[in-house]
Each structure stands twice: as structure tokens, then as C-alpha cells.
Amino acid sequence: MASRIDIDQSTVLERVVAQLRSALNLGERQVYETLDTNYLPRIPTGGAFFLAVSAADSTFPEGEQTPGNLTEDWGVFVTAYTRIKLDSTDRDEKTLRDASRGLLSIKRKILAALVGQDLTTEDGDTFLRQTLFARSCGRPEAKEMPNKVPIGVITLEFGVSFDWDVGLDFDADGEE
Secondary structure, X not given: OOOEOOEOHHHHHHHHHHHHHHHHOOOOOOEEEOOOOOOOOOOOOOOOOEEEEEEEEEEOOHHHEEOOEXXXXXXXXXXXXXXXXXXXXXXXXHHHHOOOOOHHHHXXXXXXXXXXXXXXXXXXXXXXXXXXXXXXXXXXXXXXXXXXXXXXXXXXXXXXXXXXXXXXXXXXXXXX
């Protein structure tokens, strides 16, 4: 029977990525993890758009810490990228509003995929202290990839609150 469990941060990030892939019907090359929200891919992936997921800052509430367990109020950034060359010079209507590739449309899809979700492990156990929630969103931007191809970018931040399992169950190599 599934229950709410304590977990590690690595699994939380993996389940956010899995939720995005599943809800948006995207593959491993279209939703992946990066360290930096300012990351610009050298070679863009195929498809209408792609997403990079990275860790944001976090806090550890003082009253929620005991030996072997503590709460982390964390954030996860989801950066969406789109390459769209349908606009006239000095115009961005399609880059912003195209139904399948526009940054504002992609933003809506990401919000629908994550907001209010109670993520689960592969075994069906829940682990969030509250459902995923949107914290903030940056403005849409036009950037240039290293190969000089223009790309539209927008970054959203989501709140992820969970309880760590910080028990010291490691072998000699540091593996759990």
C-alpha cells in the first residue's frame, strides 16, 4: 500500500522531470537536467520545444529538523526553449503566441503539467509536503545559441517542499 515517505533530493528532481515528460509527451532529449538556468544548448533538440530543469535555492525550516529527517523548502527551475522563424523582422507574435511553439503557450503547458501535482515514486508512494506550486516566471527573452541560431527562452520556478531521509545508510564507497 502506498504512503507518504521521506526521500532524497535526487529522487525529487528525477520525479519532476518524469512528470514533465509524461504530461507533455516529451522524450529524454526534450526534457533534461542542467546546472544553470542560463544554459543555452550547443545543438538544439528536435520537436516544437524543449525544457531544461535545474535546482533553485532552498531553505530548511528550523522547527522541522530532527536526527535523520528534515524538511526542505526547495525550488526547481523549468526553462523552456523554442526555435521559431515565422515572424517578420522586428516582430515576435509567433514566438510569443503560436499555439504549439510560442513561449506563452509553452508556459501554460508547463503550468498545467506541474501545478497542483502530488508527485509519486515509481512504487506509487507520495513524498511532497504540499502539491507542486508555481513561484515565479521570468519574462520571455530572445537569445542566441552558441551556433548563432536565435532561440526564445522563458524560465518558471516551482516550489517543492519535502522531507529528507538523511539516515546514514551508506556503504564504504558512499553509495546508498
